Amino acid sequence: TDTTPVDGTVTAIDLSANTTGVTLRQYGIPAAEGSTAVDTDKDGVPDANEPAIVGAIKLGSGADTLNIENGVVSGDIDFGAGADRLNISGGAVVSGAIKNADGLLDINVSKGTLAATQTGATAISNLNIGAEGTLLVNLDPANNTAGGFNVSGNATLATGSTLGVRFSSLLDGPERFNIITAGTLNVGQIDQTLLSGNSPYLYVVEGGVNQAANTVYVDARRRTASEAGLIPVEASAYDAVYGALGSNETLRNLFLSQTSRDGFIDAYEQMLPDHSGGPLMSLSAGVDAVTRALTGRNAVAAPGETSAWVQEINFYADKDKTDSYGFRSEGFGVAGGVEKGSSLGAFGISAAFTSSDIKDPEAEAEEVLSANLLELGLYWRAQGQYWTTWARA
Structure with missing residues (x-):
């Protein structure tokens, strides 16, 4: 068996030898009128007809034009040399590194997303x-570099347009990154809420414009435990968890890809041990249920008599999420015993078995723990007209 890791790259279109220029158009075929085909993005093109290019696109030295009007392009795009154009419209999504040899590239995103990696x-x-x-x-904070674009001519961000950032490494402290530098800069109102929603929740990201330097920048810092709404047991591990991300690429990429609090919390909770005490409290509830079965009997064996008893038991325990995690537990079992009456009350031996399932209602993995209890014990109990007393071991 060949265990060599896959380290190659996928090339979808290779026109790097072309010198006359090409025009590549990607578009979707709209559904027929009255079609009931699923159209998730409501662009008129059914999901089954959404076009896609997966892999790198390599262009040559001619004047090339890419018109991405629908669907997805996932892969690096190298425009080579020549006066090139990239047009994104129709809600299309282009994701990959944008490369250009001579700086002669016009990019227009009228309706859609360009994720320049x-x-x-x-x-x-x-x-x-x-x-x-x-x-x-x-x-990439680790290497003190930022993607984006150096624009020799005009850079325009219309009001309503959205900015967002992705991180390939962790922040050590607050930092400013220039993402667009232009000869002439025209920027409308930057929506900070949309910028934050298009960035890792792990960080607080704010955008701004340095008009004198013709730059668009983002300031980024790690979100505090308080800003993330962490409960005390979560907050106590926050620094340790963040430090661990630096040595584990898979975990780092997982956290840096979460742009919402829900996604962040789902990942974060899986890094922590269970602090709710659910198994112990569930077992304790089972013991209490056995005790109630014993003490709830209305009759005591008369002196010299021997009697036996058996009873089904059910119990429930729960705890809401407060300073620690919550849980829900439901259990059942059976308890029984044999006792002999005396002038001092009844002395007996009891046995019980309980089984319970413990669930964390907020756990992303939705795991279920089971707890079983087998109990043997000795007991004494006595009863009068208005009183009952007992002891068990």
Whole structure:
């Protein structure tokens, strides 16, 4: 068996030898009128007809144009040389590193998303992000680099357009990253809420414009435990968990890909031990149920008599999430005993078996723990007209 890791790359289109220029158009075929086909993004093109290119696109030295009007392009795009254009419309999504050899590239995102994954700024000629466009850039704090674009001409971000960032490494402290530098910069109102929602929840990200330097920047810092709404047991492990992400690429990428609190908390809770005490409290509830079965009997064996008893038991225990995690537990069992009456009351031996399931209602993994209890004991009990007393061991 060949266990060599896969380290190759996928190339979807290779036109790097072309010198005359090409035009590549990706578009979807709308559904027929009255069609009931599933159309998740409501763009008129059924999901089954959404086009996709997966893999790198390599273009040559001619004047090339990519018109991505629908669907998805997932892969690096190397425009080579020449006066090139990238147009994204129709809600299309383009994700990959944007490369260009001579800086002669115009990018226009009128309606759709460009997730530019390069970790260094790419030189282009013009950039336009329309009111229905989204630009995501990649940041690499460990190497002190930021993706995005150096624009020799005009860079325009219309009011309503959305910015977002992705991280390929962890922040050590608050840092500012320039993501767009332009010869002429025109920026509408940056929606900080949309920017935050398009960035890892682990960080607080705010955007701004340095008009004097013609740059768009983002300031990023780690979100505090209080800002994340962590309960005390979660907050106590926050620094340790963050430190562990630096040595585990899989976990780091998992946390850096979460853009909502729900996603972040689902991942974070799986890093922590169970502090709710659910198994112990469930077993304790089972013991209490056995005790109630014993003490709830209305009659005591008369002196010299021997009697036996058996009773089904059910119990329930729960705890809401407060300073520690909550749980829900339901259990059942059976208890019984044999006792002999005397002038001092009844002396007996008891046996019980209980079984319970413990669930954490907020656990992403939805795991279920089981707890079983087998109990043998000795007891004494006595009863009068208005009183009952007992002891058990």
